[in-house]
Amino acid sequence: MAKAYLAALLDRLADPEVRRALAGPSALFAPPLILAASLSKSEGDLRRLLQDLRPALVRLEGDLGELVRKHDYRFRHEGLTEDQAASWLRALEVLSGRDPQEVRARFQPRRDITRFRPAP
Numbered sequence: 491m492a493k494a495y496l497a498a499l500l501d502r503l504a505d506p507e508v509r510r511a512l513a514g515p516s517a518l519f520a521p522p523l524i525l526a527a528s529l530s531k532s533e534g535d536l537r538r539l540l541q542d543l544r545p546a547l548v549r550l551e552g553d554l555g556e557l558v559r560k561h562d563y564r565f566r567h568e569g570l571t572e573d574q575a576a577s578w579l580r581a582l583e584v585l586s587g588r589d590p591q592e593v594r595a596r597f598q599p600r601r602d603i604t605r606f607r608p609a610p
Contacts, residue, residue, distance in 0.1 A: 496526045512542035521587035553577035
């Protein structure tokens, strides 16, 4: 079924609605992306797919960077946004190909790292 879905996706890459969905809040998981590379009929299709996925991956990279930076004691007072707090979960979802509901049911992001400030 995964091959059929990915083939359909690759056939519809010119559709603006499909392209918007690919650039949306979540990136396509890595395992299906690898499979899509093997199913793609042309290098152009694969290049377009990667180009459409890039914004979601760039956002994820930025959120992960902020998560790491805000764990530094000098920046703990800044707190985390919801996207930054959940970025490590989104990275697990993208890299593992696991169902986001399953990943999020097992792990919960820390919402407020400022509560762990050292006592004066």
